[in-house]
Amino acid sequence: MATKKQANPSAGALCLSRESMRELCGTPYKDRQQEFLVLNGIPHYKGLDGWPRVLWATLEGGADAATEKAVAVAEWRSNKVA
Numbered sequence: 539m540a541t542k543k544q545a546n547p548s549a550g551a552l553c554l555s556r557e558s559m560r561e562l563c564g565t566p567y568k569d570r571q572q573e574f575l576v577l578n579g580i581p582h583y584k585g586l587d588g589w590p591r592v593l594w595a596t597l598e599g600g601a602d603a604a605t606e607k608a609v610a611v612a613e614w615r616s617n618k619v620a
Contacts, residue, residue: 553591562592 563574
């Protein structure tokens with residue numbers, strides 16, 4: 539599996555680097571990387587430069603604060619007594 543590295547200072551450590559994407563998808567070509575991600579059902583998005591982007595959180599699968607907050611909001615119940 540791809541190792542976590544600082545890919546691009548502007549992208550921070552949120553997205554896989556191009557090298558990590560190449561390892562994950564097995565190809566350096568953006569069209570083939572896009573095809574690989576779609577066929578394998580890996581959530582991704584396309585950057586402004588046309589290259590596919592995958593978040594580290596997608597691959598690591600760990601629970602993060604945003605996911606926990608979304609679950610808490612979904613489980614909201616009214617305190618109003620009827």
